[in-house]
Amino acid sequence: MLLPSHLSANIDRGFSVNLIRKNSPHVLPLDTPQASINAYLGHYLMELSIGTPPFPIYAIADTGSDLTWTQCVPCNNCYKQRNPLFNPHKSSSYTNISCQSDLCHKIDTGVCSPQNLCNYTYAYASAAITQGVLAQETITLTSTTGKPVSLKGIVFGCGHNDTGGFNDHEMGIIGLGGGSVSFISQIGSSLGGKRFSQCLVPFHTDPSVSSKMSFGKGSEVLGEGVxxxxxxxxxxxxxxxxxxxxxxxxxxxxxxxxxxxxxxxxxxxxxxxxxxxxxxxxxxxxxxxxxxxxxxxxxxxxxxxxxxxxxxxxxxxxxxxxxxxxxxxxxxxxxxxxxxxxxxxxxxxxxxxxxxxxxxxxxxxxxxxxxxxxxxxxxxxxxxxxxxxxxx
CATH class of the missing domain: 2.40.70.10 (Acid Proteases)
Incomplete structure (x- = not known):
């Protein structure tokens, strides 16, 4: 079952984001959502914005996991982060998920807190772990024409206890796997289909060089040599x-x-x-x-x-x-x-x-x-x- 997410405009269009590391002659249709992605120390950082007003985050693009999360204020037991932490109290679109909600059980570790919030624990094979509160937020990407693409009601983790081998450039993880709570599953119905494409620049590419990750309609990989x-x-x-x-x-x-x-x-x-x-x-x-x-x-x-x-x-x-x-x-x-x-x-x-x-x-x-x-x-x-x- 897809989680609720809605485009404020451009329904059934795709989009893309920067992947920090970048490059390739692939022409996308107008208004495909994108994100920038670039390489840093063996991982790829994807750039998007969260909340209202939009707050930029740079998080690991991970096709091997589902939960999207970022470090949030307060973060007493967290790894060091060079950029400011996301403060949910400063976002007008932030909504906590109650432990009675079906959304709380989209991940197996959703449990009830004394405040009736949906607490989560999410662990990785690398022994990294994030703990915090499941919530819903607006995530903003940029289309190929430069227009903002706002995706409302995206379920994500507000991490308050995050440990593991993260470096100070990484502000969390974007879960791009195939499970029901993944970013791809949540946005697919809004963007004309559950599909995305990536172009990862080689290891040791200058971090200032970014490529694009594209989502939904228009992100198909077609043409010569495919x-x-x-x-x-x-x-x-x-x-x-x-x-x-x-x-x-x-x-x-x-x-x-x-x-x-x-x-x-x-x-x-x-x-x-x-x-x-x-x-x-x-x-x-x-x-x-x-x-x-x-x-x-x-x-x-x-x-x-x-x-x-x-x-x-x-x-x-x-x-x-x-x-x-x-x-x-x-x-x-x-x-x-x-x-x-x-x-x-x-x-x-x-x-x-x-x-x-x-x-x-x-x-x-x-x-x-x-x-x-x-x-x-x-x-x-x-x-x-x-x-x-x-x-x-």
Missing amino acids: VSTPLVAKQDKTPYFVTLLGISVGNNYLHFNGSSNIVAKGNMFLDSGTPPTILPTQLYDQVVAQVKSQVALKPVTDDPSLGPQLCYRTKTNLDGPLLTAHFEGANVTLKPIQTFISPKDGVFCLGFTNTSSDGGVYGNFAQSNYLIGFDLERQVVSFQPTDCTKHK
């Missing part, structure tokens, strides 16, 4: 599950399950909030072995700060090899800018890691420099190679 793979529905509605058949390193194809020809549907999910791509150990080990065999440089073995990851000493990124992610129906080619990341000067490391799990995560390093469309109406994800530093 490949698409089906979304796989599972009991957990939040992650965007897809099927990875295998990975090629150069011309060497590595099957997801090694010798087995059977691949479980939905064995990977795309997560803009996780930097590295995470593979089951057996496949990860094969990828590392193939990369080693195709790179003439000697791997770094004498720097404990790098841990077990595959790294090379080089002043500039490697020339190759090309990697190809073979999704069901879609081959996505990855260049070194998407697969080798520089954690320190003069060193580039493979932006992959391993897990004992049977499934994996397609992280934001690999998603960069692709215009990626998530169409929840058609249940597909589409990829188009794009210079995201030029995507406006």
Whole structure:
């Protein structure tokens, strides 16, 4: 069930926002809502405004979670934030959600406070956690024509106790997953459909360079070079599950399950909030072995700060090899800018890691420099190679 959200104008039009890191020649119809998005320390910060009058926030764009939240006054047990905190008392459109409301139970941890407010606790795989009060607010985006697009009654978390590995630029998280309380689910009916697209600039792009995230009608990824793979529905509605058949390193194809020809549907999910791509150990080990065999440089073995990851000493990124992610129906080619990341000067490391799990995560390093469309109406994800530093 979609949560109530209403456009004050331009019903059934899309919109977009800045993603802090940006770029690509994709022409959108007029009045598609957008947000700016840019890269900072491995995450992507999305810019939007909350409340009346609009208060700008810069929060992590996260396709792997549903709850949208920002740090709010008072915030005694919160991580340090360089920008002012959102003060709900200064917004005329802020409304607390009571614990009797159905909205309180949109997330499993909604509980009643002594003041009859809907308290929440929301935890992440990274061990970060936010606790606070569920409320409704007006969120404002900007259309492609520069007009404000106001979305009323958006359920969000006013965080009063937020801990974890957040840096002082991050003012919260925008939950872009597929669950009922996610930003996408709440705004879809107002914007002509549950769909959005993103173009993430590569890691270490200057934070002043931003791209756009687009929402609703007009955000479809179409045109030359587009490949698409089906979304796989599972009991957990939040992650965007897809099927990875295998990975090629150069011309060497590595099957997801090694010798087995059977691949479980939905064995990977795309997560803009996780930097590295995470593979089951057996496949990860094969990828590392193939990369080693195709790179003439000697791997770094004498720097404990790098841990077990595959790294090379080089002043500039490697020339190759090309990697190809073979999704069901879609081959996505990855260049070194998407697969080798520089954690320190003069060193580039493979932006992959391993897990004992049977499934994996397609992280934001690999998603960069692709215009990626998530169409929840058609249940597909589409990829188009794009210079995201030029995507406006």
